Amino acid sequence: MFPETVLHSRRLLLRAFDAGDITDTLASCSDSLTQRWLPLPRPYTLDDATAWCTTTAHAMRDSGDGIQFAVTDADSKRLVGQVGLKKTDWRALVSEVGYWVSPWARGRGIAVEATRTLAHWLLTDQRFQRMELRAAAENAASQEVAIKAGFHREGTLRNAGFVHGARVDLVLFSLLPGDLGSSTDPTEHR
Template sequence: MPYLIRPVIAEGSLSRTPQPTLPTGDGLLLRPWDLGDAPAVHLAFQDPVMHQWHARAADSEEEVRGWIAEWQRAWEQERSLQWAVADAADDRLLGRVALREVVLDEGVAEVAYWTTAAARGRGVAARATRALAHWALDEIGFQRLELLHAVTNEASCRVAGKTGFALEGTKRRAVLHPDGWHDMHLHARVRGD
C-alpha cells in the first residue's frame, strides 16, 4: 500500500556520508566518538550527579569502549546520532550530545546530553545543544526535536529554555531512574522556531 506523504528525510541521507564534526563557533566541537574517549567517559560516569539522572553506570573502560562502538554503529543505522563534545583548543572531552529515537520518515528525534563535572556551569550543554539543533533543523531538515528531562532536574530545564525548546507539558511517571519513577518535562523545537 503506497504512502500518501513522502519521508521528511530520506533513508540513507545521513549514513551515506561520514558523521560530520560540528563547531559551535564559541570554542567547542561536536565530533564523532573515538575509542580513545573511553577513559574520559568512564571517569565522567563515576560522578554521583550522573548516577542521579542516568540509568546506566560504567563499571570499566572496556564497557565504555563497547558503548562507543555502539554509538559509532548507530550513525550507520540512522537510529541514534551521537557526538562527543570537546574543547576546540585541546580536544578535552566535556560531554555528549545526541539525537536519539530518530524517525527519519517523520523528521523527529529526541535531544539528549550530559557534561563532565569539570564542564558544568560553563554553558557547555546549552552551546552544544544549540549547535546540534541548528544542524538538525536547518541543515538536515528535521521537523521536530524533543527534549525530555526529569522535572526535578532544574539544570536541564535551564538548558532547554536557553536553547529555544518550548515547554509543552509534563509526562507523568514517564521514566524510571535509580531512585524511582520521575515525571518528565517535555520541551520541543520545530523547524522555523
C-alpha cells in the same frame, strides 16, 4: 541514517567518539550527577566506556536510531561532554536530544552551546521539523538548559521515565525550525 559529521561552534568541536575518549568518558559517566539522572550501568566500568566509545555510539548511527557526538573543547581538544540524537522518526522528521557534561566542564554553558549547535544542524541542514527534549521533572539543571537553548515547554509526561528503577515524571520540550531565529551563529543566544 545520519551522515558522519563534525560540527563546530564558538568554543566547541563535536565529533564521533573514539578510543581516545575512553578515560574521560569513564570519569564522566561514573560521576554521581550523571549517574543520578541517566540510566547508565551502575557501576559504570572501563568496559562500559570502551564499548560506548568504540562500538555502541557508532552503532546508534548505523542503525538509524540517531547520532552521538563527543563534545570537545576546540582549543584543548579535551572531552567536555556528550550530545546526541535518539529515537529518530524518519517519516515525521522528529528526533530527541540527550546530553551529559563532564564534571570538569559544568557551569560554563557547554550543554546549551552543544545543544544549539546540534539543533541548527538537525533543523536546517538535515531539514528535520522537530527536536524533542525530555528531562526528569526534578532535573532543574537540564530544564534550564532546554529553556536557554530556546526550547518550548509543552507539558509533563506522567510516570514516563525511569532512572535506576525509580519511576519519574518527564517534562517534554520541543524546538522547531522557526524557533531558531535568523542568526546563523548557534551560540548567538549567549
